[in-house]
Amino acid sequence: MINIPYDVVIKKITEKTGTSQAEIEIKIKQKMEQLAGLISKDGAAHIVANDLGVKLMEQGGPVKINEVYANMKNVETQGKVTKKFNLYEFQRGETTGKVASFFIGDESGQIRITLWHDQTKEFDNIKEGDIIKVKGTNARLNNNFVELHLDTNSQLMINPSGVEVGEVKQFSRQRKSIADLKEDDKNIELLGTIVQVFDIRFFEVCGTCNKKLQPGPDGPHCLEHGKEKLDHNYVLNVFLDDGNSTIRVVFFRNQLQNLLKKTHEEVLAYRVNAEGFESVKNELLGEVIKVIGRATKNKMFDRLEFMSNLVFVDIDPEEEIKKMAAESKQEPQTQNPVTPETKPTDQPL
Ligand SMILES: [Zn+2]
Incomplete structure (x- = not known):
């Protein structure tokens, strides 16, 4: 099923049929009762849209x-x-x-x-x-x-002829200092210096779907693909210092590739050649980076960590400081959690 958010489905039905939101919600509830326990609220909303003849996706032509x-x-x-x-x-x-x-x-x-x-x-x-x-x-x-x-x-x-694009909506992200981070803060931009680098941790994943392996009597396997193809995933933690505080920043797979400017295979090589990573660690130390991501609570250690969704290296600190000064004079940026600002690519198929 296409993951159109529930609110968007309701809005589309309202717009196209004139039915009030309350009425639509009643219909959705009825549908769910009718199919007792077999359908989610989202699924019921799709069926109701279909029953009312509302096409959730227009066929043909570009979409926003x-x-x-x-x-x-x-x-x-x-x-x-x-x-x-x-x-x-x-x-x-x-x-x-x-x-x-x-x-x-x-x-x-x-x-x-x-x-x-x-x-x-x-x-x-x-x-x-x-x-x-x-x-x-x-x-x-x-x-x-x-x-x-x-x-x-x-x-x-x-650059196809006849296609024009208006002003691009900027990623809404909020610059914060590490000390101001709160649990579940999203779309946050941090600027800081890497002051400590840990070792890369590698773990086995399914080479087909990239999902974590599940334990089983014959050892770890993918619920869908068994053990036919195994691959490794990896994660690196560093400490970032923004002049006032530090935080542990977590780089998974693609983010780590971006941070190190290395391919999947090059990162994997450190699994068997851990010493080879020592020189990389030294290069990372003192490097200024900009990371966009979210703050999460690591429950096991009861500490706040920052998950990288997008990392910028080769930062010119002076430029950044100038930019920050200029932006702080402007209106505060609005936060819009639906902007798709950070999308690490999937692993190659
Ligand atoms: Zn799999």
């Missing part, structure tokens, strides 16, 4: 970026390139794969576009500021953020 929901297929959308990441090559068995990604934005939001294999051919020709139109893409949820993936049936157009 904030109307791309997880699990949508054959998505067409367009936007201006706001950030381009690196192209990575990776080895999977006999074959070499490629993956690259970038963000596009329109006036409704921003979304990460991920290109695989042959689709990456166009990647070099894409510049920040270009208008990109994509067709036939699939929306996937990754770390709670929706992103669009292109496959062999997808199309990508660079």
